Amino acid sequence: MRNTAQVTLRELRGYFGSPVAYLFMAAFLGVTLFVFFWVDTFFSRNVADIRPLFEWMPLLLIFLVAAITMRSWSEERRSGTLELLLTAPRSDLELVLGKFLGCLGLVAVAVLLTLPVPITVSLIGPLDWGPVVGGYVATLLLASAYISLGLFISSLTENQIVSLIGTLLVGLALYFIGAAALTDLASQPVADLLSSLGTGARFDSITRGVLDVRDLVYYLSLTLLFLTLNVLVLERQRWSSGGGSSHRRWRIATALVIANVLLLNLWLAPVRGLRADLTEGNIYSLSETTTTYLQQLREPLLIRGYFSKKTHPLLAPLVPQLKDLLHEYGVRGGRNVKVEIVDPQSDPKVAQEAASRYGIKPVPFRTQSKYESAVVNSYFNVLIQYGDEHKVLNFRDLIKIENRGGASVKVVLNDPEYRLTGAVKKVVSDYRRAGNVFSAIDKPVTLKAFISGKQRLPDALSTLRDGLDGIIGDLKKQAHGKLKVDIQDPGNPDSPAARSLAEQYGFQPLSTSLLGNDPFFFNLVLERGDQRVAISLPDDLKTAGLRKNLEAGLTRFARGLLNTVAVYSPSSPPSYPGMPPQGSHFDTLKKALGNNAVIRKTDLKSGHLPAGTDLLLVLDPHNLTDRQLFTIDQFMMRGGTTVMAASPFKISVGQQGLSASAQKTGLKKWLAQKGVHLDHSMVLDPVNARFPIPVTRNLGGIPIREYRQTDYPYFADIRDHQLAGDSVITHGLGQLTMTWASPIMLDKTLPEGLTAKTLIRSSEGAWQSSSTQIMPVGDNGEVSWKPSGQRGSKVLGTVISGRFDSYFKGKPNPLLAADDGKGKPQGAHGKAKKAALKVGSVIAHSPANTRLVLLSSGSFLTDTMMQLQELAAGQPYEQPVQLMRNTLDWALEDPALLALRDQTRTSRILQPLSDGERQFWEYLNYGLALLGLLVVFLIARGSRRRRERRYFNALNGEEV
Secondary structure, three states: OHHHHHHHHHHHHHHHOOHHHHHHHHHHHHHHHHHHHHHOOHHHHOEOOOHHHHHOHHHHHHHHHHHHHOOOOHHHHHHOHHHHHHHOOOOHHHHHHHHHHHHHHHHHHHHHOOOHHHHHHHHHOOOOHHHHHHHHHHHHHHHHHHHHHHHHHHHOOOOHHHHHHHHHHHHHHHHHOOOHHHHOOOOHHHHHHHHHHOHHHHHHHHHOOEEEHHHHHHHHHHHHHHHHHHHHHHHHHHOOOOOOHHHHHHHHHHHHHHHHHHHHHHHHOOOOOOEEEOOOOOOOOOOHHHHHHHHOOOOOEEEEEEEOOOOOOOOOOHHHHHHHHHHHHHHHHHHHEEEEEEOHHHOHHHHHHHHHHHOOOOEEEEEEOOOOEEEEEEOEEEEEEEOOEEEEEOHHHHEEEEEEEOOEEEEEEOOHHHHHHHHHHHHHHHHHHHOOHHHHOOOOEEEEEEEOOOOOOOHHHHHHHHHHHHHHHHHHHHHOOOEEEEEEOOOOOOOHHHHHHHHHHOOOOEEOOOOOOOOEOEEEEEEEOOEEEEEOOOOOOOHHHHHHHHHHHHHOOOOOOOEEEEEEOOOOOOOOOOOOOOOOOOHHHHHHHOOOEEEEEOOOOOOOOOOOEEEEEEEOOOOOOHHHHHHHHHHHHOOOEEEEEOOOEEEEEEOOEEEEEEOOOOOHHHHHOOOEEEOOOEEEOOOEEEEEEEEEEEEOOEEEEEEEEEEEEEEEEEEHHHEOOOOOOOOOOOEEEEEOOOOEEEOOOOOOOEEEEEEEEOOOOOEEEOOOOOOOOOHHHOOOOOOOOOOOOOEEEEEEEEOOEOOOOOOOOHHHOOOOOOOOOEOOOOOEOOOOOOOEOOOOEOOOOEEEEEEOOOOOOOHHHHHHHHHHHOOOOOHHHHHHHHHHHHHOOOHHHHHHHHHOOOOOEOOOOOHHHHHHHHHHHHHHHHHHHHHHHHHHHHHHHHHHHHHHHHHOOOOO
């Protein structure tokens, strides 16, 4: 090792004693920073990562390493110093290792000088340091392979130019053997083999934060292979003409090293578990959540990937990643999970089955190469099947397109584990729903029925009472001891039992009229521990409807079943392609939530929500009637969780610009009864997101309309410290833009039994305005408003929990009101008709674990706003959807999927920066790079002077 260290120091002194090292490092840093800030447009991407810093390394290092290794042995040969080295008391291995470590040290110093870049990114955004560590490890491993290759080529010739060209050709061959340009021409198995041999494909895996033993061994194998060949070349310099046993031993030893390197890589090829996930939250490893779901399977689960041999070039690199993930599901699921990978284009029977049974058809992708432009029909689908239930994920579900600036885009997998595990949960849930719901209930549930005697019940309910006995009998047969039944007659409305019922459950006597002259009880509730689900009577008072409501209530106690979300949103005109949408559309949100829940639309007018509703989502309400409020109110009184995104302003976005107008939500008095108020103003925040403002510019007398990204204070940019860190609703969200939000005011003292927790708040510099002028009117699109009034942090989202009192307590039931407002239902021609029997009462209070989530923006969840945010950010904007997913899982007590999605979160957005701040950080990195070079120069110069002084003292006989 001492001899090796001496050779290493000799090499380093040779590099740093001449301009070679500084020219190398200056070129390396210049190209790296140019690519990072200009080619990959770091600030335009607006993502807090440094993967662009490493993406060009496989190509960049080939040229730079070839330049520093071309003279290593060639110069020794040309100048005649190679013989001196070979006759020195050092082995060939020590000489080769010394030169190798010297070159690697130079590259390591150059790489170290790029550290200000990730430090800068960490200061202006939530950088995940795992991929950073992986990137630097991959860079050094790749440099090691290229350096060993360069040294080997250099040892074969005394011409430096030949050495340079040879290293470039072999290095580029190793890179392009795994590039898409070549793998697209081969079959899938051959393409996978070529990708595993390419230095670039392996590099990408490590830079995303996954240290796989197979990748590490691959680079170390290349390094060992070329270093061994280098040693053999030097040893041959010592050989005289002819052969001998020692020569054969050297050749055999070299062949054995090469053979063992190849066998080791082949042996490790199928091994997928030996890896370390360095990312925050281990986003590239299957979670315990997925494992838990797979272990709960009772029937075989089929996961089949449909992938074409030839597909779009941007999708091709994702196929092996997705295949590895699917095979990991097979490993974790054991015998209950079967994974298949098929190519329907090579098997007509598979293609026919995919189309006829699952609706899977090839998608036409337009491709363009140097020689032709064509359309390729290809498959990129994953089928999840459990029993007779199935779900298909297509390429739109599985990929995410990232804008790289300009016309450049990058396609990556979009939370693949969350999508796949969510699909597994859905098919298993649908299968169990169609079967026995009690198979998914692990602890007994009690059905408590508070029903008056038949003499008090109307005829329709007397018949329903008889039907209830039959329902209970059928359910007990299915339950196998998991259903207990307790039926009581509370007696008169003034009896102690009735008063206890009102106090404990909030149940009031039912009636068939507003006068309430014939009160009776017919209340059902399911209980288990603290969980309580009140069962509503069906509108038609039929046994089938009651059975459906009871079974739907039981699903809320089942494990692993999909929950039902009822969604109310105001009716809006349909949107047409190429035309700006009118009104509020929430299609993107509904589709996203529909992946892990059953979405049911409701108009809130009937008094009842769809059967089995677990969560009510009220989006941008206006002019809610008493009947609609009563539906919301009584759902909460039964213990349901309600989420509201409401605003006292209506925002319109059209070709003429922005406009705002006041609107009545219908919630004012209802919220006030709970101690909550939506202020009739909008919040403006100095920390805000950008908005594309239309600007008219005069060009030579011709007005030109263009869009300019302008800071827009009505778009409050909410960051980590403004999001409740201890709430699962906002935990891990990172950033959220609240558009045209209003302040939420809470009474100093909330009604007894209620508590409030702030989820979202603006910055301390925010102010509020009741003006409806929301368009900038300054020149060149500059923001035209100035802060006014009291400034401070405003509450924009809160959750109220506890035992709520009904807003309609002591008031008439709106559902029993006459249809014509005069007490007489009317027919089509104004004649009186016989009305169906209406039964109703008011549940006075809710269980103690009821929750209301209030978000003070009715627009931030709309399709239009999310599209505008995508335009401003230059990439898909999913924060509002993620917030609602978090809320859904929190409300429905599904922390497993919540943790899984938080684990796979990929959106790490930079802090909002002005143009001046962006320039500052960019130029700071240029300055730090120059400063780093200067520091290295001063250190090398100081070391050289100390060494010269030591030699001078030795020559003069002084003590060294």
